[in-house]
Amino acid sequence: MGSDLHTKTLAELGALLNTGECSSVELTRLFLARIDRHGKALNAFVTVTPERALAQAAAADARRALLRKNGEKGSPLLGMPFVHKDIFCTDGVRTTCGSKMLAGFVPPYDATVVERMAQAGMVMLAKTNMDEFAMGSSNETSFFGPVKNPWDLSKVPGGSSGGSAAAVAALLAPMATGTDTGGSIRQPAALTNLTGLKPTYGAVSRHGMIAFASSLDQAGTLTHSAEDAALVLQAIAGFDPRDSTSVERPVPDYHAALARIAKDGIKGLRIGVPPEFFDQGLDRRVAQCVHDALDELSRQGAMVVDVHLPNLAHSVPVYYVVAPAECSSNLARFDGVRFGHRAADPKDLTDLYMRSRGEGFGAEVKRRIMTGTYVLSAGYYDAYYLKAQKVRQLIAEDFRRAFERIDVILGPTTPTPAFGLGEKTDDPVTMYLNDIYTIGANLAGLPAMSLPMGFVDGLPVGMQLIGGHFTEERLLGVAHAYQAATAWHRRAPQAFA
Amino acid sequence: MSLTPEQVRSIAHLARLAITAEDEARYAKSLSSILDFVAALDRADVTGVTPMAHPLADLAQRRRPDLATEPDVRDQAQANAPKVAAGLYLVPKVIE
Numbered sequence: 001m002g003s004d005l006h007t008k009t010l011a012e013l014g015a016l017l018n019t020g021e022c023s024s025v026e027l028t029r030l031f032l033a034r035i036d037r038h039g040k041a042l043n044a045f046v047t048v049t050p051e052r053a054l055a056q057a058a059a060a061d062a063r064r065a066l067l068r069k070n071g072e073k074g075s076p077l078l079g080m081p082f083v084h085k086d087i088f089c090t091d092g093v094r095t096t097c098g099s100k101m102l103a104g105f106v107p108p109y110d111a112t113v114v115e116r117m118a119q120a121g122m123v124m125l126a127k128t129n130m131d132e133f134a135m136g137s138s139n140e141t142s143f144f145g146p147v148k149n150p151w152d153l154s155k156v157p158g159g160s161s162g163g164s165a166a167a168v169a170a171l172l173a174p175m176a177t178g179t180d181t182g183g184s185i186r187q188p189a190a191l192t193n194l195t196g197l198k199p200t201y202g203a204v205s206r207h208g209m210i211a212f213a214s215s216l217d218q219a220g221t222l223t224h225s226a227e228d229a230a231l232v233l234q235a236i237a238g239f240d241p242r243d244s245t246s247v248e249r250p251v252p253d254y255h256a257a258l259a260r261i262a263k264d265g266i267k268g269l270r271i272g273v274p275p276e277f278f279d280q281g282l283d284r285r286v287a288q289c290v291h292d293a294l295d296e297l298s299r300q301g302a303m304v305v306d307v308h309l310p311n312l313a314h315s316v317p318v319y320y321v322v323a324p325a326e327c328s329s330n331l332a333r334f335d336g337v338r339f340g341h342r343a344a345d346p347k348d349l350t351d352l353y354m355r356s357r358g359e360g361f362g363a364e365v366k367r368r369i370m371t372g373t374y375v376l377s378a379g380y381y382d383a384y385y386l387k388a389q390k391v392r393q394l395i396a397e398d399f400r401r402a403f404e405r406i407d408v409i410l411g412p413t414t415p416t417p418a419f420g421l422g423e424k425t426d427d428p429v430t431m432y433l434n435d436i437y438t439i440g441a442n443l444a445g446l447p448a449m450s451l452p453m454g455f456v457d458g459l460p461v462g463m464q465l466i467g468g469h470f471t472e473e474r475l476l477g478v479a480h481a482y483q484a485a486t487a488w489h490r491r492a493p494q495a496f497a
Numbered sequence: 498m499s500l501t502p503e504q505v506r507s508i509a510h511l512a513r514l515a516i517t518a519e520d521e522a523r524y525a526k527s528l529s530s531i532l533d534f535v536a537a538l539d540r541a542d543v544t545g546v547t548p549m550a551h552p553l554a555d556l557a558q559r560r561r562p563d564l565a566t567e568p569d570v571r572d573q574a575q576a577n578a579p580k581v582a583a584g585l586y587l588v589p590k591v592i593e
Contacts, residue, residue, distance in 0.1 A: 386548055
């Protein structure tokens, strides 16, 4: 087999697996060797599971051989290697969520996403590094140290799914899972030249995904292409009785949706471009890339429509009330009693709680727990939390109104390309502003994607597509149409080629 | 909005987080800057707006039959506990 297998998309690798031109064991060995060679320099992984991966790969090859004997074709994902963000509980494999608190935690069950990908025959290679409890935009809050951006090792890969992004961007795995509470899939995807998909809230089960802010968290994918995102979404989407906010509705055939777009094109598609996405904080070279992308989509027949999201400017302040409030409540479960870190020689129960949590959580997590505790405390609840929930409604209404006139919203994913490691760690508010364009979709529960759209100073930048609730087919279709005409998404960093 | 180190100590206690005196001053500064930042919400007019509790407006909470569906994984679960004996979680003495 050729030596360029690691540069291929899931769709391409799936075709090779199907024809027998390569085996799952072969692919698994290849990516494990690449992880071995490059993983440490990027600090992209918390735990690598080679024995388990090779056993799963051998089982997948056996299953495929049996299918072939019966003249059947397996799923393109059968035997496909990938990596999980270390926020998804994996039965028998340590799951840390990037925290000292869970450094020794071995879940007794699989998250639904983990279970569904295993059922599809996918092969987990490793668990990826991440911001502690998914709280961060640079992957610098991890207990296991910062992750580096494969495009420039002095830059951040984005966060919180930074290890997942670095792994796929450096071609150490063809796909990774991620989670997105305020941009944690889309922002790292943008900063590492990947396709990141955050589905509609409730489309993918949150069961077994360690909770940060339950009304915002959603699982999704980091891949090289929209076609690959569609393949994995097909496997993980759908109702799960174990998640009380999982939505009961049939899962569309995403691949068919892409085929439809490939055939019919996007003529007549109404793209909303809100001026609020082009504020003074946006690097004008990033803005230029967005305009170039719009030109490409217009050439294919899309129409650009003016829409306004007047309340979008409030989205970061709303988020930094709502998310910490939910986090302070969710992280109350870490008490040093049933699982997680426990302080030595506690003198009483309060001392046990306080020191276990004080030692187990890092600085940013503590800051968010305290912010949340404050905004929910007696006397401040109305002024902060209730007010934020009302402004959240205004932001959601802006989107609802916009989608009466347009099909998708298009803008930048981040204001700038990747920033330097350590550059924004001193001031939390500066760091928080990195998510200014991504948070709106989480507050309104909308599906959104980031796609590679060019380079600024040699660093990748991403465009964001946002759609109405449960319009993943359309989002993926538009992304697919764009990627069929452009090659940004096929670029890989030289050092890892 | 400026929090004092004393206020930070009381918030940390509510959140059951042990922090050092040095941390109190640091958190007083960063929490104050976060609260100043979110104070921008004061400028939004929310007269008559219903607070949004869930991103999908028309979704009702599901009911399910009251059945035991999960397998017994107590031993595996307790393998993660810092201190257990005879299937029980051990904590410092609560009642004198």
